[in-house]
Amino acid sequence: MSGGVALVLLGDVMLGRVVDEALTVLRPAQHMHRVWGDCLPLLRGGMAATGEQQLVAGNLECAVTDAEEKEEKEFNFKLSPANVDALTTARFDFASLANNHSLDYKEQGLHETRRVLAAAGIAAAGAGTAGEAAAPALVERGGCKLAFFCYSDHYETWAATERRPGINYIRPETATPEAVAAQLAAAQAAGADLTVVFVHWGPNWRWRPSKAIQRLARTFVDCGASIVFGHSSHHIKLHAMLRSSLPLCCVTHEAVVCL
Structure with missing residues (x-):
C-alpha cells in the first residue's frame, strides 16, 4: 500500500428547489462549477497532501429524479437527473441516502436516484x-478500501423492509451494540481498511447532541x-477523538466523531 487518501466529508448537500432551477439555467455542464464557488478547488483535490488521493463523500439531501408524485410533507427536494453533473463536477465519490429527503418523491424517486x-459513477x-x-x-x-455505512433516525415510517424500499433507520434511544456490530461486521468481511459511518440524526438547530446520540456514537466506535x-443539525456542533486506531496507510489523522 502506498500514498494514502484525503477524505473530504460534506454534511447536508441540498441541490433542490431554486438550486436545481439555477442549475438548469447554467447548463451546459461546463457551467456547473459555479454552484460550488470558491470551494470547488478544495473538492477537486485541494485537500490532499503530496502523494495522497482525495475522496469526496457527502450526505445528499435530495432525490435525483424527474418524478412528480411526492410525499405529503413541508419540504420536498429533488435534483433533475440532467443536472447530476453538479455532483460529478465536484468529484463526488460517495453519497449517503439515509436521510429525511431520499424518499421525498416516493419509491419511484428513490429508485431513480440510485440509478442516476x-x-x-457515484457510490x-x-x-x-x-x-x-x-x-x-x-x-x-x-x-485503501473504505466501507461507508449510512443511518438516519428520521423518519421511522421510512424504515426499509425487505418488501418496501426505504432508509437504514436507527433509533438512538434503543439501538443495541449487537445490532450495530452485526451491520458493521460487513466491513471486515469485505476486507475494508477503514469503516466510515454517516448518521443523519437529531433535530435542527440544537447546540448539543442528546445523550442518546452520544451513546450511539460511542457504540459505533466500539463496534x-x-x-x-453526524449531520442534520444545519450547523457545526462538536467533535471528539474517541480512539486513535486508524490504519496510517490510509489516512493521516486520528479517528474522529463529528456529532
Whole structure:
C-alpha cells in the first residue's frame, strides 16, 4: 500500500428547489462549477497532501429524479437527473441516502436516484430494501478500501423492509451494540481498511447532541467504526477523538466523531 487518501466529508448537500432551477439555467455542464464557488478547488483535490488521493463523500439531501408524485410533507427536494453533473463536477465519490429527503418523491424517486448516481459513477448507501440499505458502499482510493455505512433516525415510517424500499433507520434511544456490530461486521468481511459511518440524526438547530446520540456514537466506535460523521443539525456542533486506531496507510489523522 502506498500514498494514502484525503477524505473530504460534506454534511447536508441540498441541490433542490431554486438550486436545481439555477442549475438548469447554467447548463451546459461546463457551467456547473459555479454552484460550488470558491470551494470547488478544495473538492477537486485541494485537500490532499503530496502523494495522497482525495475522496469526496457527502450526505445528499435530495432525490435525483424527474418524478412528480411526492410525499405529503413541508419540504420536498429533488435534483433533475440532467443536472447530476453538479455532483460529478465536484468529484463526488460517495453519497449517503439515509436521510429525511431520499424518499421525498416516493419509491419511484428513490429508485431513480440510485440509478442516476450509479450511472454517474457515484457510490451510494443507506437506502433501498432492508438488505440494500444496511449494506456498506465500498470505495477504493489511494491503496485503501473504505466501507461507508449510512443511518438516519428520521423518519421511522421510512424504515426499509425487505418488501418496501426505504432508509437504514436507527433509533438512538434503543439501538443495541449487537445490532450495530452485526451491520458493521460487513466491513471486515469485505476486507475494508477503514469503516466510515454517516448518521443523519437529531433535530435542527440544537447546540448539543442528546445523550442518546452520544451513546450511539460511542457504540459505533466500539463496534469498529473509525469515523462517525453526524449531520442534520444545519450547523457545526462538536467533535471528539474517541480512539486513535486508524490504519496510517490510509489516512493521516486520528479517528474522529463529528456529532
